[in-house]
Amino acid sequence: MGGPSSEREVSLSTGRGCAEALRGEGYRVFEVDAGPDLAERLGELRPDIVFNALHGRWGEDGCVQGMLEWLRLPYTHSGVLASSTAMDKTRTKDIYRAHGLPVVESRIVPRETAMASHVMAPPYVVKPNAEGSSVGIYIVPEGANAPPALADTMPAEVMVETYAPGRELTCTVLGDAALTVTEIVTRGWYDYEAKYSAGGSTHILPAEIPAEIFAACQDFAMRAHRALGCRSISRTDFRWDESRGLDGLILLETNTQPGMTPTSLSPEQAHHAGITFGQLCARLVEEASCDR
Template sequence: MRITDPQLFGRVAVALGGNSAEREVSLASGRNVLEALRSLGVDAHPVDGIPALLDALRAGHFARVFNILHGRGGEDGMLQGALQALGVPFTGSGVLGSALTMDKVRTKEIWVAKGLPTPRFHAYRKGEDIAAVIAELRYPVIVKPSHEGSSVGITHVFDDADLPAALELASRYDGELIIEELIVGDEFTVAILDGETLPSINIVPKGEFYDYHAKYVAEDTQYLCPGLQGAAEEEMRALALRAFHASGASGWGRVDLMRDRSGGNWLIEVNTTPGMTSHSLVPKAARAVGIEFPQLCWRILETSLGDVAA
């Protein structure tokens, strides 16, 4: 639904910060969103964390929520369930899409069941026979928490010597880990906005991998948008949209992929509340088609005007 009058949104809570491992990124995203919405006349106000947000909503202070809480609590279905129970409209995916995509293992299981390409993987818990897992997948692999984002707790592992430290790091964040085949190739992401894909981005970090530093700190990471041309671009965007819908996601989000040396596309994960910082990818893709940051925030806020129970 498209609108032109900011008053139709009512008083908007920009939910930011929180207490997840991605708090600092969420604060940066939230500040940007808040400034953009206010520049367009939206009556928007910051609210830090879920308890404060729910108190304000129960008191009737806000008409809807622009959710920019990254990570656990804000992106995993918990907040979405509370907002649906209160009958408060919000941006982004509902309970199912949020909970499923925050769980990397279950998301990949859905993709496998749907016949969508994703790297081979194993859901690992402490005490399992790690040697058997590695024998099945073979090096190199990626070790990461199943329920985190923003490259938190991720290690690329090339031999047995690096494996114990990788498992220990990922276990700080989650009891269930995902050990995944490492696809050798180029990293891509495709943003989805209200049911349509934006141009792909080919991410070219200065270092070997697109880690937390390359995402949020480094100024030398290259972003090529569109990342592909012609049929290859159309194919990747179509796959990303299928993966997004298959995982129950809606509204807006981002699908991360790898493209191997033979031109094959491999689905990695879905982000239902992507970053909106100065380094973030959805704003870069939107800008490539003439949607500047304030208009992007407006378009995302418009997705809250649909069915509250979606």
Template structure:
């Protein structure tokens, strides 16, 4: 990493976790792990829950930097990042715009497509959508999910056109924007990234094998039935191609600090498709970024240190601004 601050130079660190999103439970698990890891390294780290404490209280803490271990809305979507910019507190992960873009699955896809990157076909859904036309265009099975949620919240695999209205209603409980996406059958991979711009580096790919190919919320966080393979066990040339695609997708969105992209490789022709970018990935005992980092030679605590060292602001020159 470029910025090798000592533990002392990190100053007072806030670990932000909990929050108000549907992923609060997972965020608490992630943040608790990060907090313990940083303390074990001698960092002056303190817990802060934006779901129960106000921005005024955050300002009063006088943190020198913060580790964002929040997932989903109000933590991963650019809103908190904007508040931290106003407060002048450097934070981990992507900036305000990149966080907002990556949280919006439709905008992410539009940017990737404009950049020549492969991602499944999609359509936005509404109450009056022509379900038959959507099924004909995207083909069955297809995936319906909220456009601004993570951890497979509100997601349905639709195998019959008659299931579309109910799938839409479920996703709409989580978000006013709902997306239908072409289903890619094949190998599921994920790729973690650390760094920014041309210095961003991809960790070894992880291949995910979930029960009945159903990598849902329960199988992500609360069971040991899902199998993970890192190294992924694919040809080196294929791994390099997918890693390069992920790095291009990360840069296209303007991401920085760290992130994780999910990828499907179509069984019929081995073509990789980008699914989504996570700008505040999980850091639980089941999480994928620590798993890949370990294979790359970075243990959990060292990974947390590298991430907090990368904390920064978008508006580097804000203190020099004059009306």
């Protein structure tokens, strides 16, 4: 848990919660703050299983997965290929399109280009191509006179994509089942603060949407999980423009390391399906692998 990414604090919260839950299920747990000496620490501990509670770069983009494969330590969540692919928003969209899943138009441009002029007609969104937890999101509204002034912390190349209006929906896949659909209601954009602050958002579970849209979310989430080669658990996020019916349902991204904090969506959905937090963590441990 922890690690050096921009999502370090979320990862620490996830790690502490999962460690406590696993102890409650009878496992012996060591909490490791992932640093440059991670391989050495794991070599000393010699664990049976590594519970990957890292978020963001290095932790969910295939890097730590590759190290664990090399060490032959079974680990939770998706493998190297699925992790690295899902972390790359452009490659993920290419796979979505290849499998007939709906996405919005997007392109990768240099950061300076995105700040010099409108890359596409507003409204649109500018964001990193490989970050999670809504880190570094800029929304350019309709009628905006100028492009956004991006922070120096933004990468050299950014993704610019058409803004998808509508309601925020999400669906967790656990094993071979899509659990349920949650609608996320916020006062504004579902950003980092809204995701991880108490009271930052309201989760309507199950989502009060037409049965056709509910079923489509579950179907699309399952198809995305399989197309990306995810293992054990993933969560796919959607926007739905209800004025367009089924045509208004758009996939945003698939998260191979869904948050496991007190305000996280996947544990809520698992609980709705009759799976306690401890049981969920234990299942991820029992499904751990280092073979794919």
